Amino acid sequence: MAQITIYLPDDIENKARKAAQERQTSVSRWIADQISQNLRDTWPKSVLDAAGAVPEFLSLETIRRGYGRDVKRKSVE
Numbered sequence: 001m002a003q004i005t006i007y008l009p010d011d012i013e014n015k016a017r018k019a020a021q022e023r024q025t026s027v028s029r030w031i032a033d034q035i036s037q038n039l040r041d042t043w044p045k046s047v048l049d050a051a052g053a054v055p056e057f058l059s060l061e062t063i064r065r066g067y068g069r070d071v072k073r074k075s076v077e
Contacts, residue, residue, distance in 0.1 A: 006031075
Protein backbone atom coordinates (compact mmCIF):
# COMPACT_ATOMS: atom_id res chain seq x y z
CA MET A 1 0.00 0.00 0.00
CA ALA A 2 1.32 3.43 -0.93
CA GLN A 3 1.79 6.22 1.55
CA ILE A 4 1.18 9.80 0.40
CA THR A 5 1.65 13.08 2.20
CA ILE A 6 -0.94 15.77 1.46
CA TYR A 7 -1.21 19.33 2.68
CA LEU A 8 -4.64 20.61 3.63
CA PRO A 9 -5.80 24.01 4.82
CA ASP A 10 -6.78 23.86 8.50
CA ASP A 11 -10.50 24.25 7.80
CA ILE A 12 -10.48 21.32 5.33
CA GLU A 13 -8.54 19.16 7.77
CA ASN A 14 -11.07 19.91 10.51
CA LYS A 15 -13.98 19.03 8.20
CA ALA A 16 -12.25 15.79 7.15
CA ARG A 17 -11.61 14.81 10.77
CA LYS A 18 -15.23 15.54 11.70
CA ALA A 19 -16.57 13.55 8.72
CA ALA A 20 -14.31 10.59 9.55
CA GLN A 21 -15.38 10.69 13.19
CA GLU A 22 -19.06 10.74 12.18
CA ARG A 23 -18.47 7.62 10.08
CA GLN A 24 -16.42 6.02 12.86
CA THR A 25 -13.38 5.57 10.64
CA SER A 26 -9.86 6.93 10.46
CA VAL A 27 -9.10 10.12 8.56
CA SER A 28 -6.81 8.12 6.29
CA ARG A 29 -9.60 5.63 5.45
CA TRP A 30 -12.10 8.45 4.95
CA ILE A 31 -9.79 10.28 2.52
CA ALA A 32 -9.05 7.03 0.64
CA ASP A 33 -12.80 6.39 0.33
CA GLN A 34 -13.39 9.92 -0.98
CA ILE A 35 -10.68 9.47 -3.62
CA SER A 36 -12.07 6.06 -4.63
CA GLN A 37 -15.57 7.50 -5.03
CA ASN A 38 -14.30 10.28 -7.27
CA LEU A 39 -12.29 7.92 -9.48
CA ARG A 40 -15.09 5.45 -10.23
CA ASP A 41 -16.05 4.99 -13.86
CA THR A 42 -19.78 5.26 -13.19
CA TRP A 43 -22.42 7.87 -13.72
CA PRO A 44 -23.29 10.00 -10.70
CA LYS A 45 -26.51 9.04 -8.88
CA SER A 46 -28.16 12.27 -10.07
CA VAL A 47 -27.64 11.23 -13.71
CA LEU A 48 -28.91 7.69 -13.09
CA ASP A 49 -31.97 9.09 -11.31
CA ALA A 50 -32.73 11.27 -14.33
CA ALA A 51 -32.82 8.29 -16.72
CA GLY A 52 -36.39 7.87 -17.90
CA ALA A 53 -37.51 11.00 -16.08
CA VAL A 54 -38.98 12.54 -19.25
CA PRO A 55 -42.14 10.52 -19.96
CA GLU A 56 -42.96 12.37 -23.19
CA PHE A 57 -39.58 11.52 -24.72
CA LEU A 58 -39.96 10.07 -28.20
CA SER A 59 -39.81 6.30 -28.66
CA LEU A 60 -36.98 4.70 -30.61
CA GLU A 61 -39.43 3.80 -33.38
CA THR A 62 -40.57 7.42 -33.66
CA ILE A 63 -37.00 8.70 -33.71
CA ARG A 64 -36.03 6.27 -36.48
CA ARG A 65 -39.17 6.87 -38.56
CA GLY A 66 -38.25 8.46 -41.86
CA TYR A 67 -34.69 7.14 -41.95
CA GLY A 68 -35.63 4.49 -44.51
CA ARG A 69 -34.77 0.84 -44.39
CA ASP A 70 -31.58 -0.30 -42.76
CA VAL A 71 -28.97 -2.00 -44.94
CA LYS A 72 -28.34 -5.70 -44.55
CA ARG A 73 -25.44 -6.22 -42.20
CA LYS A 74 -22.70 -8.79 -42.41
CA SER A 75 -22.13 -11.17 -39.53
CA VAL A 76 -19.07 -10.45 -37.40
CA GLU A 77 -18.47 -14.18 -36.89
